[in-house]
Amino acid sequence: MYLSSLQIKNFRCFNDDGHIINFNPGLTVLVGENDSGKSAIMDAIRIVLGTTDFGWIRIETNDFFNEDISREISISCKFTSLTPDEQAYFLECLTYEKKGAVNTPCLYLHWKCKYLLSFKPPRPVSSFSTGKDGNGPAPSSEARELLRITYLRALRDAYSDMQAGRHSRLSQIVQNIPGLNQGKSEFQDGMDIHELSLVGITNLSNNLLAAHPSLKSINDDMTEILGKQMLLKKDIIKTRFEVAGSNSNDLQKTLALLEKLDLAVDKNASAMQGKVGLGTSNIMSMACELLLHKEAETEKKSSFLLIEEPEAHVHAQRQLKLIQSLENEAESKQQQIIITTHSPLLASVVKIDNIVMVKEGQVLPLAKGHTMLDDDDYRYLEKYLDATKANLFFARSVIIVEGPGEALLLPTIAKLLGCSFTDFGTSLVDVRSTGLRRYARIFQRSNIDDTWGIKVACVTDRDVMPNCAPGICIDEKYTLDPSTWPKKEDRNWRAEADFTLEEATSHLKNIKQKADGQQVVTYIADHWTLEYDLAFAGLSHSKMQEALIRALVKVSYAKQNWDKKTDDIKTAIKALPTLEDRSSYFYKYFAKKTASKADFAQQFAFELEDAFTGNVSELKSMLPSYLVDAIEYVAGE
Incomplete structure (x- = not known):
């Protein structure tokens, strides 16, 4: 049962x-x-x-x-x-x-x-x-x-539980092992001592102790002193040493013997030396x-x-x-x-x-039938849910991202906005481009009446580039005219020209439907990807532009070239006609692998701390709105 x-x-x-x-x-x-x-x-x-x-x-x-x-x-x-x-x-x-x-x-x-x-x-x-x-x-x-x-x-x-003593836990456990007291209870001459039961060992020990020659001599001296110095002539008293508990029943004798046991590490058969640690x-x-x-x-x-x-x-x-x-x-x-x-x-x-x-006094099983996870989701999560992601089980709110850029940058942005993930008990989970939907479904109940109380924000890219981006980020031969682009089936990217207004709306709806539901909310990039959207929101502001370009240069070039490259990028960006062109030029460094997204995010976090600490409203106005909304959602009441 x-x-x-x-x-x-x-x-x-x-x-x-x-x-x-x-x-x-x-x-x-x-x-x-x-x-x-x-x-x-x-x-x-x-x-x-x-x-x-x-x-x-x-x-x-x-x-x-x-x-x-x-x-x-x-x-x-x-x-x-x-x-x-x-x-x-x-x-x-x-x-x-x-x-x-x-x-x-x-x-x-x-x-x-x-x-x-x-x-x-x-x-x-x-x-x-x-x-x-x-x-x-x-x-x-x-x-x-x-x-x-x-x-x-x-x-x-x-440690104490495994040590000898009255009512020790070790003795309580061992006494419940069947067959513990098998063997003979009395020692006979010529018997192999290993044939004795625990009671037999106790009886033999008691007899040997009471009959030891030194103790017998002491007892004789005690009797002589009593008879000659303490008692009257007709008083007859003889003493003998008796081992405490020797007249107890067999169960009490067994317990008394077991309470003398310690569970210790055999240091002759192991590499351990000294006192056993708490973990062992x-x-x-x-x-x-x-x-x-x-x-x-x-x-x-x-x-x-x-x-x-x-x-x-x-x-x-x-x-x-x-x-x-x-x-x-x-x-x-x-x-x-x-x-x-x-x-x-x-x-x-x-x-x-x-x-x-x-x-908070609510109990939410994750077994099949209680969540929106299907069988395939369970298999996937059991394989890929590691310790860095499993902290979501202990969080007050969760933000799920799809790449190292968001994972490295969002904690700093949240702290600067007064929504520190640490202070608000928010767990950030990086699913590395796959599995966002699966992780989100952990927090969606099959019974919608189940109260959960954990807000989950899923942060994801839009994955639709502006029409100018193919020529800037992929190949200069691609122009704003989609006829210069390869056929849809021959490329793994999509641009705005590939979608009608209705199709664009449907695309966003499909992204949200993958994970949205109950207290799980999906926040989609305002334009394309994290780095592009950071540029789109920040390049129009001199202070943020400085931080973006400085971080990009530091992770892309040797230190001796930082000043020159910074000026070159500023000049190139200024010469471009639209914000889409300028943001695409900035993103070109990541598309062509000149800069690492993870390295940039880490460096950009440092630049933000230097430039915007204590300036919440100023920073907020220069960030992509979807990032701000996601952070405020998981930090909100």
Whole structure:
């Protein structure tokens, strides 16, 4: 069986709308910014199901939504795919739901908590029930033990968990391994010591300690002192050393022995020296917890593992190995794993189907059927969604661009306009000329009633050059007369003359329709491409023209030629009759590969900072309007 859904009302950041979180049978990854509700989901599961370390959550006033203790917290879990044995355990608690022509058993668990305001001070009381409507009996204590989950908290002290001590986590895990106490409980002369069970080792150790000659001599001295110096003549008292716990039952003896164990790195068989670091301790701790799941698989029992921030203290390559191992473990075996993460690296390598975004108490699964992504989109994103793009899962708004020019330049422009991407929690994603539509669809819900709250701006080129551009940027033999151009089917570019007014309108509409929808808005270049549009908007202003030409020259020529080339370009631009001609001349440097778009964007960002810092309105009037609109959209309320 597995936890297929969780409903939460009035718990922490979740209001009384009845938020439903759907989980996968294998791995589910909860992603989102801080205080979005991820830990609240994990704690809600722990409250209802209990944990294998028998941890307990005390309900406080701040666990109620808006700290309103007149409300009632309600948490409901639904389990499906129960095995025959599991159905037998929960027989009187099952609900049968119709799937097609078949009645399928499932298990509903309802936990409710409210404050008794009539008491001073008020105190919380909780109730537990089953059934779809919560009118069924609570399961037996034995049955509830099958539901306990293994939980690894965030910021855990993994090193201490693996050390010896009373009630150590390591001893709790090891004691649950079947067959642990196989062997003989008493030592016989001539016996191979390896035939002893753990209880046998304890008994032998206790006997050897109590009967040690040095201790026996000390005991004899103690008896002599008592008899000669402390007691009366007829008092008969003899002492003996007794090892604490030697009269305990076998289970207590086993626990006492296991609590002496540390989990340490064998430094003779590894390159590691010194104390184990936090990251390695975390990995060892998770490996130890997975022992419980391995044994559950052997016994054909369902098991549940919750991990908050598995990436804690773990470097990138180990993170990749860890998440892929957890995903494979969950898919290939009868166990469910739910994790929370703040790591774009982890989010980038798990299947999109396994990700659930959590934002301000709203839960938005990315599994098939919940988004506008189709099967091909999922395959594409799983292959090309890397860590630099996966930060979109944690963003408050997203701006998607199609090239390095926009990716390098837009953060600076946004900062100068007072809309810093960092300050507004905006993620910039460069899809490198392909896949803009696919990334945009991540944020479009199949159910348009799903509230999302994440604004997405898609910035793209118009890809239609002015009629003068072919002769300036491609070949001088091309004139304004389209008859001098190659046939449409023989070229990979289009100019304005190739479109009627109706066709031009349809072209723009088609570009927008690829990604537009819900809170995703496409911003198309005003004229052609980024660099052309920057020139078109800025060459008429002396200050911006200076910044554009200076950046272009610095990335195109050796330093000793900068002054001369700057004057040459200014003169050439001034001699051209129209703004389209001048902007096309500027873009010629990129079309003919004289300048790198990425290098120019980086250098132009420096020039803008030098020239326009603190001059928001002046800069805004000299920039392409589509860039300004896109930035203001993702930064707006």
